[in-house]
Amino acid sequence: MSKTLSSLRIAVVGATGLVGAAMLRILAENNFPLKQIGAFASSRSTGIQLPYGNSSIIVQSESDLNDSYDLIFGFCSSGVTKSLHDRWQSFGKVVIDNSSAYRLTDGIPLVVPEVNLNALKHHTGWIANPNCSTIQMVRVLHALKKLGLHEVSVATYQSVSGAGRGGLGEWEAQQSGSISTEKLHGIMEGNVIPWIAQFDEEGTTFEEFKMKHETRKILELPTLAVTATCVRVPVSVSHSEAVHITLDQPTTRAEIIELLKSESGIIIRDELAGDVLPSPKEAEGTDDVFVGRIRTDPDDRRRIALWVVADNVRVGAATNAFRIARALFA
DSSP: OOOOGGGOEEEEETTTSHHHHHHHHHHHHTTOOOSEEEEEEOGGGTTOEEEETTEEEEOEEGGGOOTTOSEEEEOOOHHHHHHHHHHHHHTTSEEEEOSSTTTTSTTSOBOOHHHHGGGGGGOSSEEEOOOHHHHHHHHHHHHHGGGOEEEEEEEEEEOGGGGHHHHHHHHHHHHTTOOOOTTTSSOOTTOOBOOOSOBOTTSOBHHHHHHHHHHHHHHTOTTOEEEEEEEEOSOSSOEEEEEEEEESSOOOHHHHHHHHHTSTTEEEOOBTTTTBOOOHHHHTTOSOEEEEEEEEETTEEEEEEEEEEEOTTIIIIIHHHHHHHHHHHO
């Protein structure tokens, strides 16, 4: 890109949501040297002040966004994103879109920088940020890809923040006696709910569909067998995943650990004697993917199992978007 960081103008759309707010924090934490930062949201949020480093930003209406910005971070729903797509495209700038609207669209790169950074070479202005659960899983799968990926089965344990501020608000209300279940599909406290997003006619949820097809696209393995069961659990932040992988060749626990250690941003927490294992609480607020419970199946050393945990708001969304931007403009 011809733009330098010091002359970059960035717009964060959906800035009042969990991920938009995290994006502002991450930009400030990394001292991203910008010329201008703008925060945008729906008209009902216009005028709100959001923290940005040691200062604050006044939220503007998303309808006021114009072509003076070089980079748009979009943290809107799929429906809103589709309604804004043509207008944003007409600006002729770069959009990093966190919604699911165009992730599987041919010609739009779906990027996890540590995995498929080369996909950015082919972008034409619109770049898709993957699903939060997909991001942490493909980071691990990429590390093991040299052993050959034959089949992947994953069960997720997804935090309530994955349902946004609305989900967290509903859980808080439930703890005060509310019986509302619009966002979470059930009473959350003391419960687990195997229902995230809508079901199709085969009984697969959209979240499970995304994990399968986004993983295939990012890893460039269009026929990889991926089965997901996505579950909401009573945790505020960080998604956990039990990932079972069948490789093309036998391996050992030691080899898996070495491959994972070679990947930047993957932290091994697998000391059983010292009770050092990945947990949502440890992952919260960090930009790393934590892996533990690493083991092979003694009946078939091609089969391995891992426990994978990451902060879904940061690693699973805002941090990944930031790293895409850094790769584009650095």
